[in-house]
Amino acid sequence: MRLYIGLVHYPVYNKNNQTIASAITTIDLHDIARVARTYDVKRFFVITPLKDQQVLAERVKKHWILGYGAQYNSLRKEALELVTIVSYLESAIDDIADLEGELPLLIATDASIQKNRNISYEQARTLIQDGRVVILIFGTAWGLDEVIINHADYVLAPILGRAGYNHLSVRTAAGIILDRLVGS
Amino acid sequence: MRLYIGLVHYPVYNKNNQTIASAITTIDLHDIARVARTYDVKRFFVITPLKDQQVLAERVKKHWILGYGAQYNSLRKEALELVTIVSYLESAIDDIADLEGELPLLIATDASIQKNRNISYEQARTLIQDGRVVILIFGTAWGLDEVIINHADYVLAPILGRAGYNHLSVRTAAGIILDRLVGS
Numbered sequence: 317m318r319l320y321i322g323l324v325h326y327p328v329y330n331k332n333n334q335t336i337a338s339a340i341t342t343i344d345l346h347d348i349a350r351v352a353r354t355y356d357v358k359r360f361f362v363i364t365p366l367k368d369q370q371v372l373a374e375r376v377k378k379h380w381i382l383g384y385g386a387q388y389n390s391l392r393k394e395a396l397e398l399v400t401i402v403s404y405l406e407s408a409i410d411d412i413a414d415l416e417g418e419l420p421l422l423i424a425t426d427a428s429i430q431k432n433r434n435i436s437y438e439q440a441r442t443l444i445q446d447g448r449v450v451i452l453i454f455g456t457a458w459g460l461d462e463v464i465i466n467h468a469d470y471v472l473a474p475i476l477g478r479a480g481y482n483h484l485s486v487r488t489a490a491g492i493i494l495d496r497l498v499g500s
Numbered sequence: 501m502r503l504y505i506g507l508v509h510y511p512v513y514n515k516n517n518q519t520i521a522s523a524i525t526t527i528d529l530h531d532i533a534r535v536a537r538t539y540d541v542k543r544f545f546v547i548t549p550l551k552d553q554q555v556l557a558e559r560v561k562k563h564w565i566l567g568y569g570a571q572y573n574s575l576r577k578e579a580l581e582l583v584t585i586v587s588y589l590e591s592a593i594d595d596i597a598d599l600e601g602e603l604p605l606l607i608a609t610d611a612s613i614q615k616n617r618n619i620s621y622e623q624a625r626t627l628i629q630d631g632r633v634v635i636l637i638f639g640t641a642w643g644l645d646e647v648i649i650n651h652a653d654y655v656l657a658p659i660l661g662r663a664g665y666n667h668l669s670v671r672t673a674a675g676i677i678l679d680r681l682v683g684s
Contacts, residue, residue, distance in 0.1 A: 317662070343527060347669045354661030354668055391667045476684055477538030478501070483575045484538055485531045488675035491668065492683075495676045500660055 318416055319357050319444055319498065322408050322453040323348060323486070325364035327461035338457040340369045342376050347487040348454075349395035355494040358415075360398045361408040361451075373401045405453065405464065412451060420449040424460055424468035425493060427475075427482050435470040437496045444497060452493070454486050502600055503541050503628055503682065506592050506637040507532060507670070509548035511645035522641040524553045526560050531671040532638075533579035539678040542599075544582045545592040545635075557585045589637065589648065596635060604633040608644055608652035609677060611659075611666050619654040621680045628681060636677070638670050 323344060326337035345362060352360040362373050379385045380396040402408050405422075412420045423440060444450055452472070453460065465471060474482055475492055484492070507528060510521035529546060536544040546557050563569045564580040586592050589606075596604045607624060628634055636656070637644065649655055658666055659676055668676070 347672050350665075350668050351672055353663060353665045354659070356662040391665070394665065395667070475538070475679070478540040478682060478684065479537060481534075481537045481575070481578065483579070484534050484675065485671070487669070487671060488531050488535055491672035492675050492679045495659070495679065498662060499676075500662065 317356060317444060317498065318447060318449040320359050320361065320408070320412055320420060320451040321348070321352055321357050321490070321494075322361040322363050322405065322451055324405060324453055324455050324460055324464065325362075325366070325369065327463060328455045329458040329461060331458055333458070335461050336457065337364060337366050340364060340372050341456070342372070344456070344487055345373060345376055345396070345399060346392070348490045349399055351491045351494050352398045353395040355498045357398065357494070359400050359411075361411075362399055362401045363403070363405055363408060364401070365403045370401050370403070373399070377401070408451060412449060416449045418449055420451040421470070422468045423450055423452045423470045423472055424465050425452065425454050425472045425489065426465060427459060427489075429474060430465065430471040433471045434473040436473055440470065440472055441497050452497070454490055456486055501540060501628060501682065502631060502633040504543050504545065504592070504596055504604060504635040505532070505536055505541050505674070505678075506545040506547050506589065506635055508589060508637055508639050508644055508648065509546075509550070509553065511647055512639045513642040513645060515642055517642070519645050520641065521548065521550050524548060524556050525640070526556070528640070528671055529557060529560055529580070529583060530576070532674045533583055535675045535678050536582045537579040539682045541582065541678070543584050543595075545595075546583055546585045547587070547589055547592060548585070549587045554585050554587070557583070561585070592635060596633060600633045602633055604635040605654065606652045607634055607636045607654045607656055608649050609636065609638050609656045609673065610649060611643060611673075613658060614649065614655040617655045618657040620657055624654065624656055625681050636681070638674055640670055
């Protein structure tokens with residue numbers, strides 16, 4: 317399996333549909349790193365161009381990998397070791413190309429239905445199981461900017477529950493999506 | 501569907517395997533309430549005997565249902581309206597018996613394998629789809645005390661990923677489990 321994930325903080329939408337760079341939510345790093353470790357994802361890219369936010373993310377990572385956190389909870393260390401902080405999605409794609417010797421397929425996630433562009437969970441599962449190099453990306457705040465959605469090779473179908481309510485946290489959505497795509 | 505969920509703060513284990521009452525994590529209330537709303541769960545019981553923690557949970561709930569939060573984000577209101585704060589698991593079971601006219605089946609979740617006691621996701625899915633009244637409970641901190649595990653009608657099989665790592669946050673685990681049990 318050659319699966320990577322990315323959490324995008326820029327460009328994303330705010331509540332008023334404006335393009336912004338969102339702040340890091342440290343609990344996202346913990347929860348999604350644990351999901352990545354559970355489902356054998358190769359790297360979890362935290363993507364933000366804001367230098368102070370990169371410093372914050374690095375500090376969280378170091379505390380748990382090298383600092384007191386590593387002694388306190390070595391299981392958290394195993395998860396946070398997967399975190400790689402980069403400025404732009406392009407940098408993550410370049411890193412993957414270097415590691416794998418080929419460009420990854422870019423699969424975006426979105427809470428709304430993208431007409432004629434959605435790939436099903438089964439189709440995405442097959443791509444991953446066939447050994448394709450894939451980066452699956454999640455948006456923070458009110459979701460990925462359409463520049464990224466349009467740039468993606470595929471857009472994964474949204475999680476539809478039973479009640480027409482589609483407003484999970486990105487932490488929860490990442491867990492459910494990874495379980496659907498690569499869970500046993 | 502007559503499905504209820506509960507988040508148990510007592511009795512649970514701490515890191516040293518001692519029975520404790522854990523503190524409320526407010527993000528658990530938000531994330532799990534959104535999961536409950538997504539998957540059409542009838543109520544989300546937050547279970548803690550600690551009065552100050554009940555006050556905290558009530559304050560979070562009120563802010564989003566009646567306070568400024570309700571205007572700011574009505575979708576969060578819809579989710580947090582499902583939250584009911586009670587002192588003990590028995591109180592949640594009594595509430596459900598009053599509402600449904602019968603006692604619920606108690607299904608516990610646990611990160612470790614309970615030999616000879618585990619129910620599969622398929623079996624649990626069938627019970628729920630057959631219209632049985634069910635309360636599914638999640639432990640905070642290092643998991644549900646064995647007193648509760650032993651008292652349960654069933655213990656759901658743990659989430660096994662692909663890497664032998666089984667340390668998701670309870671927020672993420674709740675999302676994945678509900679998706680497996682009642683997702684489409």
